[in-house]
Amino acid sequence: MNGHVIPHTPFAVDFWRSRQCDLTGTRLFFLTHMHADHTSGLSPSWKHPIYCSEVTAKLLICKFDITPALVRPLAVGESHILPLDETGQETMTVTVFDANHCPGAVMFLFQGYFGSIFYTGDFRYSPEMFDHEVLANRQSIDVLYLDNTYCSPECKFPSRTEATQMIKDIICRHPGHDIVLGVSSNALGKEDMLVELAMTFQTWVVVTPQRLETLKLLELPNVFTDREDGRIWVTLKYQITRKNIERWNQERPTIAIIASSLYAGLDGISHVHVVPYSDHSSYRELHEFVSRLKPRSIIPVV
Numbered sequence: 653m654n655g656h657v658i659p660h661t662p663f664a665v666d667f668w669r670s671r672q673c674d675l676t677g678t679r680l681f682f683l684t685h686m687h688a689d690h691t692s693g694l695s696p697s698w699k700h701p702i703y704c705s706e707v708t709a710k711l712l713i714c715k716f717d718i719t720p721a722l723v724r725p726l727a728v729g730e731s732h733i734l735p736l737d738e739t740g741q742e743t744m745t746v747t748v749f750d751a752n753h754c755p756g757a758v759m760f761l762f763q764g765y766f767g768s769i770f771y772t773g774d775f776r777y778s779p780e781m782f783d784h785e786v787l788a789n790r791q792s793i794d795v796l797y798l799d800n801t802y803c804s805p806e807c808k809f810p811s812r813t814e815a816t817q818m819i820k821d822i823i824c825r826h827p828g829h830d831i832v833l834g835v836s837s838n839a840l841g842k843e844d845m846l847v848e849l850a851m852t853f854q855t856w857v858v859v860t861p862q863r864l865e866t867l868k869l870l871e872l873p874n875v876f877t878d879r880e881d882g883r884i885w886v887t888l889k890y891q892i893t894r895k896n897i898e899r900w901n902q903e904r905p906t907i908a909i910i911a912s913s914l915y916a917g918l919d920g921i922s923h924v925h926v927v928p929y930s931d932h933s934s935y936r937e938l939h940e941f942v943s944r945l946k947p948r949s950i951i952p953v954v
């Protein structure tokens with residue numbers, strides 16, 4: 653579980669253990685995004701208001717059965733003033749930033765009597781993040797809760813734009829082939845890339861009915877289907893095996909592309925291509941982000 657009760661404040665982020673929150677007097681709960689390691693412990697019986705992005709709010713209600721009255725969507729890119737006590741005398745400002753991670757994923761900047769606390773959740777750094785006026789004109793950051801998934805110098809990978817282009821180039825080199833695209837999980841992620849591939853190659857993207865149901869809530873361009881009439885098929889990467897590749901190729905010429913920065917296995921095998929596509933920041937990006945933000949202290953999230 654990647655959540656934290658924020659010390660010396662009445663709020664918690666991605667933290668859903670009610671009993672512990674009761675003991676610490678936690679009153680406000682923030683959710684960065686809908687990945688399972690950030691929602692662990694959250695259930696339909698949850699009784700406290702949850703602050704999150706508008707996309708996450710929709711998913712919380714429709715996929716998690718959270719009582720709608722408890723879900724408090726915050727517009728991304730804007731600052732919001734929230735009461736910290738029952739009377740509303742003590743307040744804090746929360747600014748919500750796109751985390752560039754998966755649909756609805758956000759980062760929070762909390763500012764109040766406790767100082768300035770920046771919580772990234774999971775994020776993929778982009779230099780444009782600092783174009784936001786609140787970050788451009790910020791006071792110092794006291795504590796940075798940082799997504800340190802790839803906080804190691806050997807974690808080098810291209811930008812997602814470059815990785816998407818690598819995938820397009822592979823597909824271009826295989827006209828007449830079906831594309832099986834392996835992803836890590838059934839969770840959200842890589843939707844922008846899939847939409848771009850669908851648009852570029854003018855094809856449907858075939859997904860499971862379960863994934864399609866979630867994608868419909870996101871109001872993405874209409875490129876996804878659960879019918880078997882697309883050229884690009886999304887599957888879990890563990891299903892990309894030598895045996896399955898042989899079987900697929902007996903039916904139609906097929907290549908597999910594994911879009912993952914955490915993969916070693918079938919790379920180099922005929923018909924399999926691995927592209928280091930990441931929804932988390934590379935080491936170099938983390939370094940740049942921290943250098944620009946200049947926090948007084950850092951707490952790793954992962």
Ligand SMILES: [Zn+2]
Binds near residue numbers: 685687774
């Ligand atoms: Zn995540």
